[in-house]
Amino acid sequence: QSVLTQPPSASGTPGQRVSISCSGSSSNIGSNYVYWYQQLPGTAPKLLIYRTNQRPSGVPDRFSGSKSGTSASLAISGLRSEDEADYYCATWDDSLSDLVFGGGTKLTAL
């Protein structure tokens, strides 16, 4: 099982706000930046959020990241059908000296 815990699935209707959680510990999320990657079906992952709440250029401001204690969240406002993808959180783990990923969350637009 992954060091970072994500719900296996999430869903919402178009236009809705959806949130995906990522739970960790003091040695990873609690003390390091969090990253979020979007993986559309059949494609390579794409950086969506870096340094916990920063968006690379070209990523819509509908996507936002946050962190509180040892948990992080990715929020998607105004859900669109093209947002259907797998979403992964990632961070460095100081105890493992390893970059760790969450197990991924499959987002469905109903």
Next chain:
Amino acid sequence: QVQLQESGPGLVKPSQTLSLICTVSGGSVSSGSYYWGWIRQPAGKGLEWIGRIYTSGSTNYNPSLKSRVTISVDTSKNQFSLKLRSVTAADTAMYYCARGIAADGMDVWGQGTTVTVSS
């Protein structure tokens, strides 16, 4: 615009060494404060970090793979490579190479290459 392309055998026999190359175009593998990493994904499963190499030459490896992994850079060919020794069926996966920038995450990814370990 930097692009990455993985290449290597799609089939490797058990106990042998998996060798992959990532060719960098549109930029130099030896410039800037970048690192060059490898990530893998078994079919239908999540992402697993393998390791990375900085332009300085320093490396970080996944502790669970560290004894079998070597990542190196060939500046003359603008490539970096992955070697994974003593492979088993559990190493069958899509392998991605990626560029990272310090604390800014991995912003450029290759399209991935599938490696199957089977006799």
